[in-house]
Amino acid sequence: MTEIDVSGPPVEAPEEETTETSARVLPFLRKETAPAAATVPTEEEAKPGEWEAYLPDSDDPEAEGLTEGAEVDPPKQAYPPSAAEWMEAKDKARLPVLPDWVKLPDQRKAVRKWAVRHYSTMVGYHAVRLPIVYTPKIVAYSPIGAWRWSTAIGRWVFDAEGKALRLASVVKEDAAEYLRLSHQRNDRVRLRGIVAALGTFIGLAAALTLYVMAPSWLLMLAMAALTTALGAAGAPVDRPLIDRAKVTFRKRKLSSDIVIRAHEVAGLTEKDMSVAFPRPIGRDGDGWRVVVDLPYGKTFKDALKAHGRLASGMDIAPTQLFMDPDETSNRRVSYWIADRDPLAVPSGKSPLLGATRVDFWKPFPWGVDERGNPVMATMLWLSLLVGAVPRQGKTFSARTIALAAALDPYVRLYVFDGKASPDWRKFALVAHRIGFGIVPKNGLDPVEHLLASLRELKADVEDRYHRLSELPLHICPEGKLTPEISRDKKLNMPLTLFVVDEVQEYLQHPEHGKEILALLVYLARVAPAVGVSVMTSTQKPDDKACPSELRDQHQARFALRVGAYQVSDTILGAGSYSEGLDASKLLKSHKGVGLLKGMSDDSGIVRTYLADGRDAERILTRAAALREAEDTLSGDAAGQAPAAENAATVLDDVAQVLGKGETKLWSETIVDRLAELRPEAYGAWAEMEPKPKAEALTAALKPFGIGTEQISRRVNGEQFNKRGIKRDDITKAITERNKKRDAG
Numbered sequence: 001m002t003e004i005d006v007s008g009p010p011v012e013a014p015e016e017e018t019t020e021t022s023a024r025v026l027p028f029l030r031k032e033t034a035p036a037a038a039t040v041p042t043e044e045e046a047k048p049g050e051w052e053a054y055l056p057d058s059d060d061p062e063a064e065g066l067t068e069g070a071e072v073d074p075p076k077q078a079y080p081p082s083a084a085e086w087m088e089a090k091d092k093a094r095l096p097v098l099p100d101w102v103k104l105p106d107q108r109k110a111v112r113k114w115a116v117r118h119y120s121t122m123v124g125y126h127a128v129r130l131p132i133v134y135t136p137k138i139v140a141y142s143p144i145g146a147w148r149w150s151t152a153i154g155r156w157v158f159d160a161e162g163k164a165l166r167l168a169s170v171v172k173e174d175a176a177e178y179l180r181l182s183h184q185r186n187d188r189v190r191l192r193g194i195v196a197a198l199g200t201f202i203g204l205a206a207a208l209t210l211y212v213m214a215p216s217w218l219l220m221l222a223m224a225a226l227t228t229a230l231g232a233a234g235a236p237v238d239r240p241l242i243d244r245a246k247v248t249f250r251k252r253k254l255s256s257d258i259v260i261r262a263h264e265v266a267g268l269t270e271k272d273m274s275v276a277f278p279r280p281i282g283r284d285g286d287g288w289r290v291v292v293d294l295p296y297g298k299t300f301k302d303a304l305k306a307h308g309r310l311a312s313g314m315d316i317a318p319t320q321l322f323m324d325p326d327e328t329s330n331r332r333v334s335y336w337i338a339d340r341d342p343l344a345v346p347s348g349k350s351p352l353l354g355a356t357r358v359d360f361w362k363p364f365p366w367g368v369d370e371r372g373n374p375v376m377a378t379m380l381w382l383s384l385l386v387g388a389v390p391r392q393g394k395t396f397s398a399r400t401i402a403l404a405a406a407l408d409p410y411v412r413l414y415v416f417d418g419k420a421s422p423d424w425r426k427f428a429l430v431a432h433r434i435g436f437g438i439v440p441k442n443g444l445d446p447v448e449h450l451l452a453s454l455r456e457l458k459a460d461v462e463d464r465y466h467r468l469s470e471l472p473l474h475i476c477p478e479g480k481l482t483p484e485i486s487r488d489k490k491l492n493m494p495l496t497l498f499v500v501d502e503v504q505e506y507l508q509h510p511e512h513g514k515e516i517l518a519l520l521v522y523l524a525r526v527a528p529a530v531g532v533s534v535m536t537s538t539q540k541p542d543d544k545a546c547p548s549e550l551r552d553q554h555q556a557r558f559a560l561r562v563g564a565y566q567v568s569d570t571i572l573g574a575g576s577y578s579e580g581l582d583a584s585k586l587l588k589s590h591k592g593v594g595l596l597k598g599m600s601d602d603s604g605i606v607r608t609y610l611a612d613g614r615d616a617e618r619i620l621t622r623a624a625a626l627r628e629a630e631d632t633l634s635g636d637a638a639g640q641a642p643a644a645e646n647a648a649t650v651l652d653d654v655a656q657v658l659g660k661g662e663t664k665l666w667s668e669t670i671v672d673r674l675a676e677l678r679p680e681a682y683g684a685w686a687e688m689e690p691k692p693k694a695e696a697l698t699a700a701l702k703p704f705g706i707g708t709e710q711i712s713r714r715v716n717g718e719q720f721n722k723r724g725i726k727r728d729d730i731t732k733a734i735t736e737r738n739k740k741r742d743a744g
């Protein structure tokens with residue numbers, strides 16, 4: 001592959017350098033130059049990424065000592081570039097046949113909206129002034145206009161323009177010249193007099209005809225037109241009849257002068273070099289798109305640093321100015337200048353309110369960007385970290401994602417809220433496991449419940465990896481979870497979303513914090529690949545409250561307003577600030593607005609849709625009904641024993657149901673006995689078919705490292721082979737658990 005050095009424009013090498021044995025390698029090009037016509041490119045010709053090479057001309061007397069074909073330091077890059085590179089460069093440089101605002105319906109709509117708003121403002125402006133300003137002015141100026149017209153016609157008819165020449169010939173006493181000019185004047189006056197008389201006659205006849213025959217509206221129109229024309233002619237030259245519409249900046253055309261001024265005051269221009277405009281300024285959605293080339297040596301980062309000064313230079317709020325780097329050149333910056341602060345405009349209610357169900361395998365609407373384009377979110381194969389200062393919409397934005405998951409009846413939800421706020425309560429209708437706060441209540445410790453859920457899920461994830469690799473090819477062609485597998489209840493591998501709001505509350509738990517951290521790190525890193533996504537949110541993204549070893553596992557990040565750019569970088573990942581992503585620039589009024597990174601190839605602003613408490617309740621009631629209809633309610637929502645209770649006692653329960661002298665027992669028999677022992681906890685298992693019944697027990701014992709094995713038994717003289725549990729395994733697990741418990 002060709003290596004291309006585009007570190008700077010070609011520089012004419014000093015003569016002595018070319019004669020040295022260690023010749024300097026000039027920056028090379030993507031475009032081949034015809035050797036015979038090789039010249040040093042001027043700055044205007046040199047476009048980024050299209051440098052022309054300066055090849056010494058052997059005919060040039062100054063190129064002494066250089067012979068064609070003689071070896072200098074071989075350039076790093078092969079030359080000429082390959083056809084693919086050449087085509088790629090051309091592809092990048094090519095402008096589309098039609099601009100985006102013509103092709104894309106969203107942009108077309110925005111331009112249409114802008115045009116209607118712009119021109120209706122203009123028309124409205126003048127319509128209001130027509131009766132109260134323009135008409136009185138026209139009427140007042142029209143006599144002056146009539147006088148100006150008649151004197152102008154009189155001067156024309158009597159050849160006033162030749163008067164000065166005639167007078168000059170009199171002063172010079174040049175009789176011949178005077179006679180010639182007088183003759184010319186007489187001829188002119190005669191002809192012009194006839195024309196004027198004819199014009200007056202026709203005009204009067206037309207006026208009379210109009211007066212007698214024309215309908216009154218036409219007569220009025222003609223009079224209005226005549227008065228307007230006279231008024232315009234009579235208006236003082238320094239004060240035009242019609243005011244210019246005094247429109248605000250956002251409706252004023254953004255000119256290159258304004259952009260240049262902004263760069264000058266922002267210190268982004270050089271003494272002898274201003275900014276260049278590689279393409280014309282144009283409308284883009286509800287704003288202007290301006291692409292500039294900064295002077296050589298200035299970078300996108302410089303523009304980013306000067307953000308506030310640029311906004312001031314353009315006379316707009318900083319929140320109206322958006323910047324994007326350009327991949328072809330570090331000195332090219334693309335600005336989007338919004339007509340008004342787009343982030344303060346609410347994005348509206350979540351479309352989930354009108355949705356009967358969601359397919360969580362597909363992207364779902366989460367909000368809109370600064371230009372009002374929809375932003376679709378997906379949680380497939382990733383984990384998401386949400387961070388912000390309190391009251392900015394952290395919980396609401398994360399909850400909208402969980403609501404979408406709830407509306408897919410095949411998605412299993414785990415919801416834990418460290419703050420025990422009312423925001424997540426209604427998820428109890430659908431969540432497989434749910435817990436609030438960190439303080440034990442009604443005999444249930446939410447932290448232990450979270451821990452047990454994490455262990456349960458870890459075992460599930462390990463099991464999924466194992467089973468996916470063993471599934472037959474026709475079910476699992478690529479060894480990956482598919483929509484079909486995830487919806488097959490028998491396979492029990494649904495898409496799963498693990499939500500932890502205010503995660504720092506759990507991570508700082510004195511007893512279980514470390515284990516919770518380790519399990520979350522494991523899940524955020526490993527689980528997305530088998531359809532288990534983790535979504536954590538925090539108002540304290542610092543290392544103490546939410547260590548980087550957990551933050552770093554999140555592929556996607558969403559930062560709402562934070563206090564400082566360093567905190568923004570902590571949430572979004574190092575280097576985000578230099579890419580132009582800085583959540584500290586968001587304002588308090590920007591509720592539910594944040595910067596999204598890593599969910600797709602694009603990073604940027606999302607104004608999340610709003611689903612308040614009542615909306616959430618409506619959606620969750622619908623989601624619960626949907627799950628009931630599809631028979632997918634499970635865990636806590638289905639009234640099945642909470643994970644903590646199961647996990648804490650299942651070992652003892654199994655030990656208890658194993659009869660004296662029974663060294664091993666079939667799983668389904670164990671479940672039946674468990675259901676008799678504690679129907680409130682195991683009743684639901686007992687009603688299952690034999691296979692899922694056995695699988696439920698296997699999953700419950702998995703976190704303790706207990707597996708099943710084939711057990712042969714004779715029933716009524718017949719031999720049966722089924723999977724079961726060994727007493728020794730149970731006894732060992734209980735001993736280990738007790739040891740751990742005692743060790744504290």
Ligand SMILES: Nc1ncnc2c1ncn2[C@@H]1O[C@H](COP(=O)(O)OP(=O)(O)OP(=O)(O)O)[C@@H](O)[C@H]1O
Nearest residue numbers: 389390391392393394395396539591592608609610
């Ligand atoms: N998308 C949105 N559109 C409009 N307003 C919103 C949006 N999201 C949140 N808000 C407003 O912001 C307020 C705070 O939201 P939320 O409770 O999600 O903040 P938070 O960051 O989780 O706060 P805390 O840390 O105190 O829980 C909400 O009560 C709501 O009024």
